[in-house]
Amino acid sequence: METGEEFGPWLARQLKLTGKTQAELADELELTRAAVSAWITGRSTPRPAVMEKIARALNTDVGTVHTRTTDTQAGLPITWYHRPGYDDGGRDLGNAAAFAFDADVQVLARETCQNSLDERRKETGRPVRVRYTLHELTGKFLDDFRDAILWNDLFPHYAAVSETAAHQKVGRVVDAGVRDMYEKGRLILLRVDDYNASGLTGDDYADGKFAAVVRRQLESLKSGPGAGGSYGLGKATLWATSALGLVLINSTLSEPHEGRTERRVIGRLELPWREVDGRTYAGPAWFGRPDPDTRNAEVARSWWADEKTVERLHLTRESDEPGTSFLVVGAQDMAGLHEDDEKDADAGDEDTRDIGRMHRRLVEALGRDFWAAMTGGGGRLPLLEVFVRAMRNGEVVEEERQIDPSVEQPSRTRALRAYYEGTTVDRFTEAGQVVARRVPLSLPLSGGGRGSHGTHQAVLLVTDSATDAEQKKNGRPNQVHSLRGNRMTVKRATVPNLPLGTNPFQAVVLVGEAVEESTPFARDAEDFLRAAEPPEHDNWKQTEELTLRWSPSAYRRINALTTEVNNAVRELVARPRRGATEGGEALRSALTVKKKPKAKVPTGPVVPELDGLEASIGDAGEWRITAEVKIPRGDEIVPMVPVAQLDVRSGGRPRLDWAELVAVEGCEVENGTLRFPPGTRRARFQGSTDVTSHPVKATYSRLVVELRTGKGE
Incomplete structure (x- = not known):
């Protein structure tokens, strides 16, 4: 059951929202200003008869004044606030943090589930529960949702971005998202709910979890060394997965803010610089209630929404347990097109918004990356429970499924248990x-x-x-x-x-x-x-x-x-070795092999040569190699630098950086250089390339590895 806010702070905020002063309210109630001041400071509370007069003065019902579980609907309405353009002419053409990630529901699952684990309320001794819901809206359901987010107010901004789509990446993504919604008459919502988490606590603007997620970039407030994130980048995956750059948020707090805990709602929009009706806008926008403490009450802040509002925004939570719901509006899965799925390839299906494929890829990623967090045993409880479902216009398309680690990763789960x-x-x-x-x-x-x-x-x-x-x-x-x-x-x-x-x-x-x-x-x-x-x-x-x-x-x-x-x-x-009298050993002992005379050892430096190479593509898209090196006889062996390049038909070969070089046998790795002990004839090393240095994905390229002297130039 939701607990109402204390009367004083609640009344003070309602006066701000309606633009009334304490003196004006006192005049309407035919009371002294001192009486109103006493209510606000908590020295006294009004009698029931006065509560009715306060309700009329605030243009609300007496039940709202008694329960104080929501703000009155009088005063400043919910609106969009778009950050004005910079006076110095600077332009932000997209959120740079979002460029660190692909539009990939598997990346989104990894980052959001990690964040929920980090925000788990350990004091409860229970796992954090995370639910992923894909919801396709069409027809009246789509129209009602667009009305709820004030789409008509947003459309001029999207139109302005579409006009510049040919010149920058974010504009092209947004333009494609808007066109898909109108041409196919649909919109995909992807909602991530967590329960038994801390929620977005803290002030709208001051240091705290709310401001770190909603107001700021590259800020991480993860506590403790066991936390997963540290860069403050993970939240950007939410906006990167939205073709419209739009995410709505509803948080239930683990500790009160303004005397409240439930239905703290706000939205954030990430668009590039644009010009609308002769006025320039810097980029982001916020969906909320105008803050009367800001200049001209222009800036939008979070508000305590009623149940009907969160229902219209598709943000209704199943209980009052602390945690946060993120709604990705216009979800897409560009990376899903590149998966090795013969069925989709044969059908020629290139739909980045197919909720069936997105559901399947969510289940796959969550089972692969979080199987251990979902595993318990021997008195140790799981840290995490995860559920995935898909809907269309409120009807179930894919039944809710709890990810079972013993099904998704049977051998590893057995080992951990x-x-x-x-x-x-x-x-x-x-x-x-x-x-x-x-x-x-x-x-x-x-x-x-x-x-x-x-x-x-x-x-x-x-x-x-x-x-x-x-x-x-x-x-x-x-x-x-x-x-x-x-x-x-x-x-x-x-x-x-x-x-x-x-x-x-x-x-x-x-x-x-x-x-x-x-x-x-x-x-x-x-x-x-x-x-x-x-x-x-x-x-x-x-x-x-x-x-x-x-x-x-x-x-x-x-x-x-x-x-x-x-x-x-x-x-x-390793399997046990056979005895000397078994198999190949017995056969070899019966053979006579004529030994060749020892070759004369040359003097001077000798240059090692690459004698064999095995290469594969890792799960992160990196090249992984195991290389064999042949070394001529000699007193001195020249150090060599392994160089990885992409094979191209013309021009210079693009060089890749090594993320890791490891000596396996007959050599040492020192600052990217292979060094060989005197007398070594064969060596082996392994390496993996740095994906960030790849100009194209490894699956679309061929790898060339060379050994070079000097600095490898």
């Missing part, structure tokens, strides 16, 4: 077992100091893919999923150089508070690895944050952890 329940083993002796092994992460001293801050013991879990069905659901075999405190999968990597005949397996690495909050150096590991994550939170590597807080070589500690993990996995999954 075994760890929670204490049923892991040291060695494989039969199918279906889960092996646990401690692997060290040596943490560097902050500020570039020499030595180690301490060693955190991460946990490696390995299990087999027991059946063909499990292998299909698990995805690519022989992979390691790495995660930390919030249990979102951060890094996915294939174990290289596995012994021939290795049975398919899956592995999980728990680091930091994912092991246990009380594990030595768990919080330090969380802090270190969080700083090593790029904005996409899909890898651990050298970042600017890692360089500034630790050192330019801090990534070597992460590489060392990767090496420890890969070595441990290879040892655990």
Whole structure:
């Protein structure tokens, strides 16, 4: 049951909204100004008979005055406030933060679900519940929604943007979104609700979660090292997924603001610079109630909406449990066109707003990235519950489905539950077992100091893919999923150089508070690895944050952890060697091989050559390579620089940056250069390219790798 606001603050706000002073209200009530002042300061409350007079003065019903669960509808109406153009002529042609992400519902799912995990109310001991609802509106349902968001007031701004669509990216996206709505007579809404979360607390303008999400860019107020986000970029995925650049918000707060907690509503629109009726506008706009404290009451702020209003805006929440609902208006899924789906390809379906495909891709991404957060066992509760559904004009199209980690990621879920329940083993002796092994992460001293801050013991879990069905659901075999405190999968990597005949397996690495909050150096590991994550939170590597807080070589500690993990996995999954009297060994002992005379060792430097290359495309779109190097005999071996390029028909080959270079055998990697110990004849190294340096997607390109002397120029 919603609790009404205290009378004094509520009355003070209603006077602002209606433009009345305390003295004017006192005159209408035929009372003294001191009496009204006493109500507002909380020294007294009016009698029931006076409540009726106050209701008439505020042009509302007496029930609203008694309950005070909403503002009166008198005074300044809900409207759109568009930020005026800059006096110096500057132009913002789009939200730069949104360009960090594709219009991809899977990216949206990853970022929003991570945010909900970070905002989970831990004190309740319950998981945060997140629901994704796709809703297609047509006909009268579409007309009613457009009326609710004051579409006629917005249309001139969209028309102005469409006129400049040929000259900049955001304009083209918005123009296509508006045309789709009118030509196909539909609009796709994608709503993300979370429950048992903190909600958008704080003032409209001052520091707080509300202002960080609604008013500001690149601000993150995540608390604790276990939080997933740190760049303040994740919220931009909401607007990036909207072809109209429009997101509406309804938040139930975990702590009161202005004496209220329920139905705090606002909308934000992201458009590029535009000119409408001779007046210029800088970019963003807000949907809310005019703030009487701003100049000419122009700026729109959040308001406490009534139930009918949130229903018309498709923002009704299922309960009064704290959390936030984000409504992406005009949702699209451009990346869905590139998925490997033969059925869609055969049908020639290029609809970026197909709610069936979007539903399927949401389920896939949530199960892949958050299976661990949804897994419990041994007294440890899941951190997360996720549901997905699809509707059309209020009717169910896809029944609500709760994501089950044991269905989406069966082998990994079995491994994590075994760890929670204490049923892991040291060695494989039969199918279906889960092996646990401690692997060290040596943490560097902050500020570039020499030595180690301490060693955190991460946990490696390995299990087999027991059946063909499990292998299909698990995805690519022989992979390691790495995660930390919030249990979102951060890094996915294939174990290289596995012994021939290795049975398919899956592995999980728990680091930091994912092991246990009380594990030595768990919080330090969380802090270190969080700083090593790029904005996409899909890898651990050298970042600017890692360089500034630790050192330019801090990534070597992460590489060392990767090496420890890969070595441990290879040892655990290797099949026992045959005895010398069995198979090939017995055959070889019966053969006589004539030995060649030793070749004369040349003097002077020798240049290594690339002798073999295996390449594949990783889940993040990066090139992953394993390279074999052949080295002639010689006293001195020239250091070499691996260079990755894209093959083109003409002109210079575009060069790609390395996100990671790892020495596997017979070499060392130092600042991007391979160095070889004297006498080495063969070496092996691995690398993955930096996706941000790709001029085109890896799936549309061919890779060339060379070894060069000097600086690799």
